[in-house]
Amino acid sequence: MIVAVVPAFNEEQTILGVLNDIGRYVDKIIVVDDGSTDETKKIALGGGAEVISHQLNQDLGATLKTGLMAALDLGAEWVITIDADGQLLGEDIPKLLNHAKEHDLQAVLGSRFINDQSQIPVFRYVANTMGNVYTWLLFGVWASDTQCGLRCFHRSALEKINLLCKGMEVSSEFVAEIARNKLRWDEIPVKVIYTPYSLSKGQGARRGLKTAWKLFLRRLG
Amino acid sequence: MQIFLFLLILIICFKIWFERKRNKINRLELMGWLLLWLGALALVVKPDIASQLASLVGIGRGADLVVYLALVLIFYLLFRLVVRIETLERHITEIVRHSALNEWKNRR
Numbered sequence: 001m002i003v004a005v006v007p008a009f010n011e012e013q014t015i016l017g018v019l020n021d022i023g024r025y026v027d028k029i030i031v032v033d034d035g036s037t038d039e040t041k042k043i044a045l046g047g048g049a050e051v052i053s054h055q056l057n058q059d060l061g062a063t064l065k066t067g068l069m070a071a072l073d074l075g076a077e078w079v080i081t082i083d084a085d086g087q088l089l090g091e092d093i094p095k096l097l098n099h100a101k102e103h104d105l106q107a108v109l110g111s112r113f114i115n116d117q118s119q120i121p122v123f124r125y126v127a128n129t130m131g132n133v134y135t136w137l138l139f140g141v142w143a144s145d146t147q148c149g150l151r152c153f154h155r156s157a158l159e160k161i162n163l164l165c166k167g168m169e170v171s172s173e174f175v176a177e178i179a180r181n182k183l184r185w186d187e188i189p190v191k192v193i194y195t196p197y198s199l200s201k202g203q204g205a206r207r208g209l210k211t212a213w214k215l216f217l218r219r220l221g
Numbered sequence: 222m223q224i225f226l227f228l229l230i231l232i233i234c235f236k237i238w239f240e241r242k243r244n245k246i247n248r249l250e251l252m253g254w255l256l257l258w259l260g261a262l263a264l265v266v267k268p269d270i271a272s273q274l275a276s277l278v279g280i281g282r283g284a285d286l287v288v289y290l291a292l293v294l295i296f297y298l299l300f301r302l303v304v305r306i307e308t309l310e311r312h313i314t315e316i317v318r319h320s321a322l323n324e325w326k327n328r329r
Contacts, residue, residue, distance in 0.1 A: 052325040062314045
């Protein structure tokens with residue numbers, strides 16, 4: 001069984017589009033509503049997804065962990081994570097899955113920067129590169145896009161990956177945990193659509209610094 | 222000024238003692254806080270102590286030593302607070318996740 005985990009915080013504008021887009025590529029969708037104050041939960045339920053609701057906003061890392069635990073609980077063999085802002089495309093899901101199956105991998109990460117398929121805003125590119133270098137410095141593993149929301153995991157990988165980060169720093173933590181557990185992994189190019197909406201959801205400089213600090217603490221701990 | 226500080230510190234010491242009476246702090250905390258404020262009291266009554274201590278550790282003025290020590294203490298307390306808050310946040314997350322997953326399982 002293939003289960004998609006979609007963390008969502010106030011995504012009423014895009015959540016239904018994402019559900020419709022990815023529905024045909026997976027067997028089940030779990031939307032983890034992270035204490036949204038808008039109609040995200042209602043819309044996701046209407047869209048046929050399993051919806052798990054945090055009563056308080058806990059941020060991305062905590063939300064993904066809740067979703068991954070639920071996916072394992074459902075008996076998923078493969079788990080996809082994908083953002084709810086509509087930036088990533090369902091059509092890339094089978095590519096990740098096929099790549100994993102063909103090469104007997106436990107984790108495949110999407111990368112927006114291999115082959116450069118999309119028009120990436122310069123400041124985004126710089127920020128992401130900084131994130132990659134920082135992750136490499138802390139954890140000694142290089143990924144071309146540590147911050148990409150589209151990932152594919154085999155059950156055996158998720159049973160080993162131990163997520164402690166609550167916030168955005170979880171993206172780098174995935175890479176760190178893949179390395180720590182010596183999982184078989186790879187990354188393949190995925191498409192990305194930048195809209196003013198999705199760009200507004202990214203990290204500003206202040207948030208970025210906080211993420212860097214938390215990641216540093218995670219490295220120490 | 223000296224009398225004012227003297228009274229202020231006495232009030233703080235009483236407040237700490239009451240906190241212990243109401244079981245808000247344990248005995249170790251009581252001792253720690255009292256020691257700190259009684260030290261401050263000693264400095265107020267006899268400011269020369271600071272100068273003597275300062276020259277002992279190679280710092281020019283007594284007032285400088287007091288400021289340095291206060292800074293070290295404040296940073297330590299801040300660190301303790303941050304750790305405490307992080308722990309609380311982690312506990313909150315666990316509770317929120319537990320209740321969200323339970324609610325979901327019951328609904329299914």
